[in-house]
Every structure is written in structure tokens, then in C-alpha cells.
Amino acid sequence: MNETSDRGRGGGRGGAREASPTEALCAYIAENGLKHSRQRDRIAEAFFAMGGHVSVEELVARVRRLDPRISVATVYRTMKLLADCGLAVPRQFGGGQTRYEAAAGRGHHDHLICTGCGEIVEFANEKIETLQALVARRHGFEVESHKLELYGRCVRCRSAREATP
Amino acid sequence: MNETSDRGRGGGRGGAREASPTEALCAYIAENGLKHSRQRDRIAEAFFAMGGHVSVEELVARVRRLDPRISVATVYRTMKLLADCGLAVPRQFGGGQTRYEAAAGRGHHDHLICTGCGEIVEFANEKIETLQALVARRHGFEVESHKLELYGRCVRCRSAREATP
């Protein structure tokens, strides 16, 4: 599946044990004079269990299965907290909703989005990253971060279209 | 400034004369059984005169200097129309507002966004495009479109930071 510098999805987690997302959150909370709460635990638990690219709406639904009294506002506030401590990354894939993605220990990557079924595949490619830095430098920029999204049709959607044209 | 396949901004408009944006809009309107109107004219006129990456809010302000009675809804509807006929491209650069960019006859390009001063520079790089297609194919995708945004600091902001650290 992978030919050259393409890391594909799922990234390697080999090597020294990293703090779990939950632990990292606790650390951040302690270091910043914030407080630990049942709601934050539940929301983080649900978020990391879901994986993928989660909208607040979806997350609320899931969290409420654990604890129906948790409010939307708290979910928004907690996701902002997770974003602040680098455990979640907010993404705007269109559709007007912010989606969050777990970032715990995973390296940088970009996205392939199927315009047919909505499937989102992650990938990383170093050559592209290198070229980006080069182009930026040419324009006098120093890149801090970037966003690359490829929209297209996945294998399944393409064969489906050929089958029923 | 340009070394290899980097087109820089501004793109070349040499060659056979292309229809002006206004003409293209009229053609689209005629072909689709739609109707021409004073409001559409004014909105398109203002939009193409502004250039750059315009928010609906900014556009409304400008359009109302030409014609104070034009409603926000009409501006939204017209921008959707311009997007449908390919004369404008909607962009989400963050900040929750959609910005539109004139696309008339200009080739595809991506964006460099300065996190210091907000400046937006356009660029195009064929090598990156080629690699994108390659990576996508590896994952079984056929790319239809993409979005690449590089966030960083422009020369000016970098020197400013060094001057006052």
C-alpha cells in the first residue's frame, strides 16, 4: 500500500510509553490551576473512544449516553480546553460544523475526503511538506502550520458510479 | 523570485481574449433560464472591483454604497450564484465567516496566510499538485479538488518580531 515516504494512517506508537490522553489532560489541568471534574472526564473519555473526526453534535449525543445531564455548553468548553492543551485539533471540513480530531501523540497528517460517501482518510507525505516549506520561503514566509485537504472519490464510490451510470 | 514551477501570484492573462466576469455571468444567466437584474449587476460589479478575499459583510457594505436598498439575503443569494457558475470560490479561512474570491479566468492556486498581519498571498506549484494526485491515487482516490493553506509569518512580521523581542 505504501510506496515511498507515505506514512498512511494509524501512525506508529512504538518507542517509550507516552502519557495517555487522559493523563495528559490531568497534567494540564493541574499545571494551570484548573479543576478536575466528572464532566471533563466523561467528555474526554467519549471523545477519545470515538476516534476519527467528531462534530460537537455527535460528541454530545455520545456523552449523553454516559451522562444525560451534561450540557452542550460544557462540551463546547471542554473541547476548547482539549484544543488548548493540544489533545484535540479543530477542523473545518465544510458543512459549517467544527469537527475535532484526537491529536494525542500522533504526528502531523493531512486529509483525503471522499465527496461521495464522506469517508475521511489520513495521510502524510514528507515530499509535499518539504515542497511547501520551499514555496513558502520563496515568498518570504516561514511556515508554522498548514492544512491540506484533497477532495475526490474513493475506490468504492468510483466503482459504484461505473456500475450505475 | 520564481525558481522552478512556481507561478507566483497574478497569473498570466495572455492569449485569446476571455469573456469578462460580467459577460460570463450574463451568459450563465441566459443559459439557465434565470433573469438579469439590477441587484445582480451591482453585486457582481462591487465584488469584482474589490478583488482579494471578500467576506459577505464587507461586500454588503460596499454594495450599499452603490445601492443602499440591496438586502443581505440578495447578496448571499448572488454570491451563491457566482459560485455556481464558477466566477467566485467560497473559502473558509477560519474566523467563522465565508470569504469569496474572484475566480474569473484565473488558474487554480493555493494560499499562504500570515498569522501575524493576516496578509494572504496566492501561489501555485505544479510539483505539489502532482504529488497530491499521486498520494491520492495510492489511497484509491481520484482527486477532484483540493485546498492547501500554509500558515506562517511573512518577512515583514518576522523582522518586526526580531526588532522587538
Added chain:
DNA sequence: GTGCCTGCAAAAAATTTGCAACAAC
């Protein structure tokens, strides 16, 4: 006990929509 956190409901911000009047063809 102090100060952060939560739930609720109201507020905001961006965009869409229903509808009657209106304009283009």
C-alpha cells in the same frame, strides 16, 4: 471557604427561508 465549573437559558453571529410585492422576458 474560595474560586473554578456546570447547567440553563438567553444571546450572538452567520446564513437560510417563507412570502407577498415586483420586475424581466
Added chain:
DNA sequence: GTTGTTGCAAATTTTTTGCAGGCAC
């Protein structure tokens, strides 16, 4: 005259905020 378009205001959608009470430390 028919049909698409406009303006207005109300509605939607997503996210934020004020505030009183609650919980963590």
C-alpha cells in the same frame, strides 16, 4: 401573463455567554 427575483423579517444553525448554584481543593 408567467416565472424568477427581491426585501423584509422570521427562522435556523452553530457557538458563546451571563448567572446562580454546585463541586473541587
